[in-house]
Amino acid sequence: MAVTISLKAQAKAFISQLRLDYPDFKFEPGAQEHWSPRSKTVTYNLNQPLRELRYGVLHELAHALLGHADYQNDFELLKLEANAWDMASEIGHRYHVDIGSDHIQNCLDTYRDWLHRRSACPNCGMHVLQKDSASYHCFNCQTNWKVSPGRFVRSYRRKQKQPAP
């Protein structure tokens, strides 16, 4: 009789291994994957395909290892996201997890799209640089607009699952 290890069990085994290898951080299941620098917790989502769970948890772990806590503006956030993916691929090799560049580009594109939307002037449509972490200023028509702080969320370019503007 063949023994089938369920995907959930494989996912849990992967998390257990990471817990052993990275005892400085907590790993907790949750609805949304993220890294919390304050509680040193990597939150992972078990309700997804095993491959994506692995990519996701490695990505959040990379944020943890890189000490990502804060950023000054949206553009910097995009840079930190790219750094986290580089690190995630490196860690992945140790666990025989190969994070495809398609997946990484797709995730980064989500951020680029998000940045593009946030940087568009609501009055004239001009794309401008961010003024500070919470606001933009249009050099063309002098409109100011506020934005919610960006955050480290991993998401794909899915219509329903974009980070909120």
Ligand SMILES: [Zn+2]
């Ligand atoms: Zn404008």
Ligand SMILES: [Zn+2]
């Ligand atoms: Zn991230």
